[in-house]
Amino acid sequence: MITVTNLQKSYGRLKVLDNLSVQLNAGQAVSLIGPNGSGKTTFIKSILGMVMPDGGEISFLGEPIHNGWQYRQQIGYMPQIGRYPDTMKIRQVFDMIKDLRQSTQGKNSLLQLDEELIEAFELSKLYDKTMRSLSGGTRQKVSACLAFLFNPKVLIMDEPTAGLDPLAAELLKAKILREKAKGKLILITSHVMSDLDELTTAVMYLQDGQLQFFTDVDRLKADTGEEKLGRAIARVMSRGKLSAYERLSESFAVTNTHSIVQSSNQK
Numbered sequence: 507m508i509t510v511t512n513l514q515k516s517y518g519r520l521k522v523l524d525n526l527s528v529q530l531n532a533g534q535a536v537s538l539i540g541p542n543g544s545g546k547t548t549f550i551k552s553i554l555g556m557v558m559p560d561g562g563e564i565s566f567l568g569e570p571i572h573n574g575w576q577y578r579q580q581i582g583y584m585p586q587i588g589r590y591p592d593t594m595k596i597r598q599v600f601d602m603i604k605d606l607r608q609s610t611q612g613k614n615s616l617l618q619l620d621e622e623l624i625e626a627f628e629l630s631k632l633y634d635k636t637m638r639s640l641s642g643g644t645r646q647k648v649s650a651c652l653a654f655l656f657n658p659k660v661l662i663m664d665e666p667t668a669g670l671d672p673l674a675a676e677l678l679k680a681k682i683l684r685e686k687a688k689g690k691l692i693l694i695t696s697h698v699m700s701d702l703d704e705l706t707t708a709v710m711y712l713q714d715g716q717l718q719f720f721t722d723v724d725r726l727k728a729d730t731g732e733e734k735l736g737r738a739i740a741r742v743m744s745r746g747k748l749s750a751y752e753r754l755s756e757s758f759a760v761t762n763t764h765s766i767v768q769s770s771n772q773k
C-alpha cells in the first residue's frame with residue numbers, strides 16, 4: 507500500500523533518514539519504534555508530504571506521492587501535537603475540516619463520516635469551547651476524532667495516547683482495534699510499549715534514521731524469548747544492532763514473505 511524506497515532526509519549535516527526502504531501493506535498494524543530523535547516523526551511526515559525528502563521515493567497504492575496530494579484523503583493522521591486556530595470553537599474546527607473535504611470531493615458527493623469516537627469522548631458537550639481554552643488531553647481527543655472522521659484506509663498516529671486520561675486512552679485503543687479489524691493499514695509511533703503490544707502486529711525499528719529491522723511482533727517475541735514487546739525490544743537493543751538484525755532478518759525471511767526486512771547495515 508505504501509512503498510518507501512531509499513528515503514533520505516538531512517537537516518544541515520544531521521542525517522535524519524538514511525536510505526530507508528520499507529513496504530507497508532493493508533491489514534498491517536505496525537509499531538514504529540526507536541529512540542528519541544531517531545527519525546520516526548520525520549518518516550511519518552515524509553509519507554504525509556509534510557517533509558520534502560532529499561532523495562528516494564514514496565508511493566501510495568503504486569503512485570508516487572509527488573504526483574499529487576489526493577492520496578492524503580485516504581490517510582487519517584493524528585499528530586503528536588495538534589495545532590489549531592486558538593479562537594475557533596471545537597464545532598467550528600470540525601465544520602471547517604468537513605467543508606474543506608466537501609469542497610475537494612465535490613459539493614454533490616456525500617461525505618462518509620465516522621463520528622463514533624466523537625460520541626465515545628462525548629466531545630459534543632464541549633463543542634462551544636474555544637481551542638485556546640482546552641486542556642492538552644482534550645486537544646488530543648479532537649486530533650484523534652479528526653483522524654478517523656473520513657473513514658480513511660490508512661491511519662497514522664504519532665504518540666496517540668500521550669496526554670489522554672485512562673478512560674480516553676482505552677476508548678481510543680478500542681477504536682484503533684476496530685479499524686484494524688476492518689483491514690486498514692495502521693502505523694503507530696509510541697514510547698508506551700504496552701499500548702503497542704495491544705494494538706500492533708509488526709515492529710519497524712529505527713535507529714539514527716536507519717531501519718534496523720521490520721518483523722512480526724510474535725516473531726520478535728519468539729526470537730528474544732520475551733512475552734512482552736517492551737522487554738523484547740530492550741533485549742534486541744542490548745544485543746547490538748548487527749547481530750539483532752541478522753538474527754531477526756534470517757528468521758523472518760524464512761517464515762514471512764509478505765513484509766520485508768531491510769537494513770542499511772547490509773551495506
Ligand SMILES: Nc1ncnc2c1ncn2[C@@H]1O[C@H](COP(=O)(O)OP(=O)(O)OP(=O)(O)O)[C@@H](O)[C@H]1O
Nearest residue numbers: 517518520522540541542543544545546547548549
Ligand atoms: N525541522 C527541523 N529542523 C531541524 N532539525 C529537525 C527538524 N525536524 C526534526 N529535526 C531533527 O531530526 C531528528 C529526528 O527528529 P524526529 O522528530 O523525526 O525524531 P523522533 O524519532 O520522532 O523523536 P521522538 O521520539 O523524540 O519524537 C532530531 O535530531 C530532530 O532534532
